Amino acid sequence: MKEWTRREFLKAGIVATGTLAASELLAFDVLNPVADPYGAYPYRGWEPTYRNQWKFDYFGRSAHSVNCTGSCTWRAFVKNGIIFKEEQFADYPEINPKIPVHNPRGCQKGANHKEYVYGAMRTKYPLIRADYPGNNQNRGKGNWRRATWDEALGLIANKIRDTIQSSGPDTVNFYAAIPAKHFITVAGGFRLANLIGATAMSFYDWYCDLPPGSPQTWGVQTDSCESADWFNSKYLILWGANLLETRIPDAHFFTEARMNGTKVVAIFPDYNPVSIHADIHVPVKPGTDALLAMGMVKIIIDNGLHDVPYIKQYTDMPFLVRNDTNRFLRESDMVDGGSDAKFYLWDTVTGKAVLAPGTMGMGPPVDGALTLGAINPALEGTYPVGTLTGNITVSTVFSRLKLKLMAPQYGLASVAAETGLDANLIRQIAIDFATTKPARIIEGAGVNHWFHNDLNNRTEILMLALTGNVGKPGSGWDHYVGQEKIWPEASFFKLAFPLGRPRQRFQNTTLWTYVHADVVSDVDHLYPRTINQYIKESVDNGWMPLWPKGTLDNGRQPKVLFIWGANYINQSKGWNDLTKNLLPKLDLIVDLNFRMDTSALHADVVLPAASMFEKWDLNSTDLHSYIIPFTPVINPLHQSRTDWQIWRSLAAALQATGFSFNDTTAPFSPANPQLRNFSTLLNDFDTMNTHNTNPNIPGDPGPFSLANDKDAAQFMLNQAEETSGMTMDQLVAQPRRFPKTSEAWTSDLKAGEAYHNFQRLVERKRPLGTLVGRQQFYIDHPTYLGVREELPVYKPPVDAPTQGQYPLRWITPHGRWSIHSTWRDAKFQLRMQRGRTVVYLNPKEAANRGLQDNDEVVIFNNHGSEIARLDISSRIPVGMALMYHGWEKFMNTTGWQEVTNVRINPTQLAGGYGQLTFRLNYWGPTGSQKDTRVEIKKKV
Amino acid sequence: MALTNIQKQVRMVFDLNKCLGCQTCTSACKTQWTDRNQGQQYMYWNNVETQPGRGYPKYYDMMGGGWDVKNPTYASGLTEPLSALRFNSPLPKVNESYGAPWEYNYDQVLKTSGGTPTKTQVVPSPDPSGANAYGMNWDEDVATGNYPNAYYFYLPRICNHCTTPACLAACPRKAIYKRQEDGIVLVDQNRCRGFRYCVKGCPYKKTYFNHLENKSQKCIFCYPRRTDSLEATDPQPQLAPTFQSNFCFTQCVGRIRFVGFSGNPAANVNKLIDTWRVALRLHPEWGTEPNLYYIPPLSPPGGGTSTEALGTQNRIPVDVLASMFGDDHLQTHAQRVARIEEIFATLASERAKVAAGGGSELIAILTAHSEADRLQLHLG
Structure with a gap:
């Protein structure tokens, strides 16, 4: 056998053309001479081997019904009646030639659904x-x-x-x-x-x-832009939203926005996957997000970077609050038989309290109802008012907010100390955020799964509203946790x-x-x-x-x-x-x-x-504006x-x-x-x-029969204005963009524009479904006043008295390898991980406990214990143990919820108050689990 | 160096600033080509590894192979490759280097068929535990450095379809060849007898040995997916030209992958490599002239605790990147460092240009409006 030299190799490549006439017939199983494998190889007759592996009888279009927000259309290839290959269809129509397309959409899990069709876990009979x-x-x-x-x-x-x-x-x-x-x-x-x-x-x-701050502030379950609008942002804060792992089909809009000049800031306790593509990583201490937000709110206001005309028009900041009861000044305070849902502004033109237009008591939320007209409301100040029960003073919500911000805990030094961040960094981000428009915050489960999630939501929304960053393309507070909206x-x-x-x-x-x-x-x-x-x-x-x-x-x-x-x-x-x-x-x-x-x-x-x-x-999903079908490919x-x-x-x-x-x-x-x-x-x-x-x-007034699945699906298309006129067969040919939106959405869907939220509020001055008809930051429900959460504030993570001895924060984010529990048990997925349940720990924490990488460990607290393998990584801060969620209980005899508790936040039990009215999945207590502490030891 | 036998050469660029580490590419390849027989289960023709890390197979970058350029630090002064093939490097081991693929006894745990009803723990076999356990993505997100300055990035790898492929040169049966019409490197599954010199010869360890078929197997660049001069009727008449590309490219949901043919100035791969010069090869010092190029990864400044950090520093040390990426095997380390800094400066200035409202050809390519901007094999 001859050893090639690189020089000979190159020479052979140059001179040896045309010397090879050997045919496939001579390819005996002996060492036939191949003068030149470099370009003119004579025995290519074997190549159909792989061609045959790729041949198929037909393909069909379908999707994956998992709560991932992907809404990805796939083609499944079938041979001999068996689905052997899945591929992203990648035929979503373009929105605008200046915005990257939504193609392809999918992920490694979607590519491996066939394991669930044919695997050992498939249910076959009752x-x-x-x-x-x-x-x-x-x-x-x-x-x-x-x-x-x-x-x-x-x-x-x-x-x-x-x-x-x-x-x-x-x-x-x-x-x-x-x-x-x-x-x-x-x-x-x-x-x-x-x-x-x-x-x-x-x-x-x-x-x-559910981000409770959304119904609290806006009166909507949640409304977020489609991911294509990320590309329109100039300043993008990823706050506990790990797009790289949890929004795989959409993440390119953020990496492409960044390449397009958008400044990207990632706020996460760990240096997680999405942080690696940020311009700045902000290693905030777990659970202190609302304090960081309040610190930035104070910097924005102290530097006069808030958008005064915007907040006068579109928020409750100029609304008057009684200083005796801390309740809004209502018409019922001023007029016999007055409404509880009409509120006052201090008009600087006339020098008196006037009813604010567009509040819940002022009539239906029609276009233009928020127009202030001749009123120029005072944003700040304390004013005397004569009520039915005597003279009182009132002050604006904004004045109360400023007063709140004077508390020592919101001073920059204090915020820096408790969030574990450098004061200059906080100041710089706050100023850049307020001055680079449009700015957007994408909030994720990393922030929303805390007990005080509503405060986390409200403080972030406050940053955006104060800077006029709600209701315009490229701006907004976008929350993608769950494929929530239909x-x-x-x-x-x-x-x-x-x-x-x-x-x-x-x-x-x-x-x-x-x-x-x-x-x-x-x-x-x-x-x-x-x-x-x-x-x-x-x-x-x-x-x-x-x-x-x-x-x-x-x-x-x-x-x-x-x-x-x-x-x-x-x-x-x-x-x-x-x-x-x-x-x-x-x-x-x-x-x-x-x-x-x-x-x-x-x-x-x-x-x-x-x-x-x-x-x-x-x-369908919030992340794009198309509707896609499932079909029985088999x-x-x-x-x-x-x-x-x-x-x-x-x-x-x-x-x-x-x-x-x-x-x-x-x-x-x-x-x-x-x-x-x-x-x-x-x-x-x-x-x-x-x-x-x-x-x-x-069309046909019906009645219709829903006896078969396709008819039921067609019935759904027929009976909503957003899809009326579409047929299932059309969608099977190609996904379609919705032509319009219903009142469940806060914006119109316009041709050539990526969907973004609260456009009707800003462009059409149409009131929101809140008591005040605007973005409401002051909630004077008795429960809120009783627990001092009428305004957005910071409250530290809940450390139950029984958990003091457990030093590690238990963080269970969504990951890239499963959609909740789906695919957690899939063999082909597990082979691309470590094969079984893992928990991530900082090297120092591991060393302190004498633990080695891949050790079997017990994670425990007063609620229960779990078993996992240790994965030591310096991307994790000390004081935190991180396990991606969704592990099936049978994977390791335990899951990840043994150490958590169900907790009810009293603010989320509130009702009888405008937007705080129970509705399934829209308003009600959330089941948080991040305020949990654990200890880890080696399993013996 | 002109290689006239190869009429066209596929060229690829992976933009590491867009890689999600999601392994959709891996899954796209796996579920089509290597999930059907046991001899292939450990193979990942496409893999994504967290770097710095041990890679797949474990420590492949220290196993040898490639061309010996007579100077392991690829210092200056080398004007011409004087290399000999290094194919006496050790073979990777299935358990230690690749990690044997796990099986799970769901039948026993979830259903009565053959199981003990009291068993509640899924038992993988082999059990991925112990010091020697390993897998394709074992080091996923395991960073280097100390928090909060820890760093890592994702490195997707497929066969480089090298211009001077060491696997080809190493094959004693001449069963590996480089196709004239596209320059891809294939292992003839009829002639291969499983001698495994290609596995030793490839420094990227992108050929794999199938111990059941006794053949070596590797990335085939999904040639059956593409219009192929050998067979007029490919089994995919309904696919648009842009999708007649490899699965790992069409399925790349991070949209990091660009492919086209060398020699066509209209192809974005050539603009990125030759015009804008923002893409580098992985370990060019191994001498095989890979046709896969990478745009090196930016990273946020370390620590996040100081305004100094708000500048443009990258937390990944440029030395680390220069130890991996370069233009060719002649370059010194210092030259590589300079090139990487030059690329970062280009990216920064073009980003700034667009942020200020200007246009940039480079940014337009990198943001890749549609699939036709990335998948350009149809351009010829």
Whole structure:
């Protein structure tokens, strides 16, 4: 054998052309001479080997129904009836030639859905726990018996009938997550729940994805720009939003914006993946974000960098507050029979208090209602006012804010000390932020999963509003945690709640879990009253619902739980309380699933669902303005059925019971009963409330049949103004941009422009759904006044008195390897990680504990313990242990919620106050988990 | 140096300032080419590694291979490559260097089929524990330096389809060849007898040995996906020309990957490499003349605790980058340092130009409006 030299190699390459005529026929299995492998290789007849591997029979379009906000359209290639390859379709139409396109969209998880179609975790036929009924403590052991559909559905139907008879319909609970990820799949369960009187559970607040500061300040659940608008920002703060890991399909808009001259600031305690592409990394101490924001607010105001005309027009900063009661000055204070929802400004032109236009009491929120006209409100000052009960003084919200900022804790030196940052750095960022426009803050779960998430939200929004950075392209506060908003909202609710939403029992899941898991509060010491007293007040006042009715007084308990399109049991905070107290109360847990996840494993009955590539459905997201379809690229495998068809077959099984009852449990009553006649249930499921009643939607008035999945999807498209006129077949050909937005959105969707939020507020002066009709930073609800949170303030992380001895902050961010628990168990994904559950720790912390990389460790506190492998990384600060969330309990006998607790923040129980009115997934207590401390030791 | 046999050469640029470390490229490759038989399970023709780190396979950059340029520090004074092929380097070991792929006993844990109902722990085999455990992405996000000055970046790697491929030269059966029409390097699966000299010869360790088929296998640049002069009918008539590119390029969701042919001045790869000179090769001192170039990674200043840091300093020491990236094997370390600083200065000034409202061809390319700006094999 000859050794080549590089010189000879190059020479051979140059001279050896044309000397090779050997044909494939001579390619015996002997060492044939190849004079020149460099360019003119004679034996290329083998190349079809790989060509054959790539050949396919056909491809189809589908998507992934996971709560990732991706809404990515994929093509799946099929050969011999088997999906062997997935590829991003990358055919979203362009928005504007000056903005990068949304293509391609996808990630490594989407590329590997086929493992769930064909892997060992796939559910193939109905399963019933072998020792069911009873023996609830034996759940989760994988001990199943195979059942027929008829047997499984009959069991469930009879149990529902018996439970309704013995305990009432409000003890039957339906838990699903994220309609936007698969409208039809979610709507099917809710549709049945609505017909039989069961309770529909929330998810967005429970997952702590709801940013309470958004409904508090703006009166909307949340409204964020599509990611293409990031490209329009000039100053971009990534605040606890790890775009590189959690917004993989969108992250390029930020790296491209940065290349395009946008200044990018990353505020994270750890030097996490998104920080590596920032211009500045701000290593803030965990949980001190609101203090940093308040410190910057003070710098902005002290330097006169706030936008006075903007905040006079679009915020409550000039609104007058009574100095005696700390309540807004209301018309009811001034005029007999005056409104509680009309408020005052101090007009510098006339020198008196005048009613502010555009507040909730001033009439419907129409365009132009916020126009100040001749009024020039004072932004600051204290003024005398004569009320019905005497003379008082009032001062503006802005004056009160400035007073608040004079507290020593908001001084720069103090902020720097507590956030662990350099004072000059804080000052510089504050000034650059206020002077580089448009500026945007993208806030993520890193900030929102704290107990005081509302304060984190409100302080950040305050920075933006003060600088006029809400309502314009490239600006805004954008929160992407969960695929929360549905574009064709009206048709979704029509499909999901045929009897209408007022006739549906809704339940905030945080409160439900807290109460029924018998959680013991560990934050009572922070408040003037106990958390249980706040809960009682809220439920008694009707601010928050709690099913079954009367639970707090008469001890009624939930009995039946359906879980589909979600993994409630795995993801639940306070795992130990859940399993010890709540699950045993349930007589029947049913899980509809295409894979055996932790919830399915802990169920009594598992119904095998079609995978994401085996059904018709629809998917949308906040991150872009298109709607994309699911199609059955292959038929449902084994005995699986689509979720829609499972709900239909359960409706048929319930019909077979011949049951019928008059529902008189709240919100119904003996005087106002709801007849629930199961003998027509399947027909009701298929046709009820399918008439078109919206005059803006042309075409066939119906009624329509929803008997098959594609028709249900088409019904959704037909019955909303945002999608009316689109057909499923058109979407299968190519995703489409929505032509318009509903009132659930705060902006219009304009051709050629990336969607951004609050454009109607600023361009059309249309009031928001808040009490003051503007961005509301002062909330004079008694609860807020009682806990001193009427204005945005900083409150440190909750350190429960029982957790003082645990030195490490327990941080469980979303990561790149899973969408919550989905793909956590996927083999091909795990091979690209360390193969099992890992926890990251700073090298010093590891050394202090005598721990080596990859050691098996125990993570523990007073709530419980978890097992993981150690991953030592200097990107993590001392004092923090970081584990990406979502690990299935069966991956390592433990998950990541054993050490957490369910906590209720009293401000989020408030109701009866303008925008603070319960609505499923829009307003209610969030289930935070970041204020947790742990210790780590080697497992022995 | 003209190599007339190669009519066209694919050239690639990876912009490390856009890499997400998301491994979608890895998955795109894996799920098409190497997930079907056991002999391929450990292979990652495309991988993304956190750097500084041990890479994949572990310590590949210290295993040898490539051309011996007679001076391991590639000092100055070398006017012509005098190298001999270094193919007597050790072979990577499946367990220690690659990490054997894990299997999980879901059947036993999740369902009754064959399992003990009381077992609740998924058991991977082999268990990824112990001192020798390793995997393709073992060092993910494990930074170098001390917090808050820790640093790391992502380095995606595929076969470089080198101009002077050491794997090709090392093959005693001449079963590796470089195609005339596109310059990609392929292992003839009929002729290969699994001698593994290519594995030893490739300093990037981008050929892999399939112990079940007894053949070496590597990145094929997805040639069946592209219009191929050998076979008129590729099995993808419905794909637009821009998507007739390799999976790892079309699927790159960070949009970091540019591909085109050398010699076409309209191709953005050539503008980035030759006109704007912002892209460098990985370890050019190994002498194989890779056709994959990288735009070196910027990084925020260290510490974040001082306004001094608000300037333009990068926390990744330029020495670290210069030890990895350069133009060719003739360059000294100091020259590499200067080149990297020059690239960073170019990026800074073009960014500033655009921020001030001006236009920049470079920024327009890097922000890559559409797929047609990145995937340009159709330009010929």
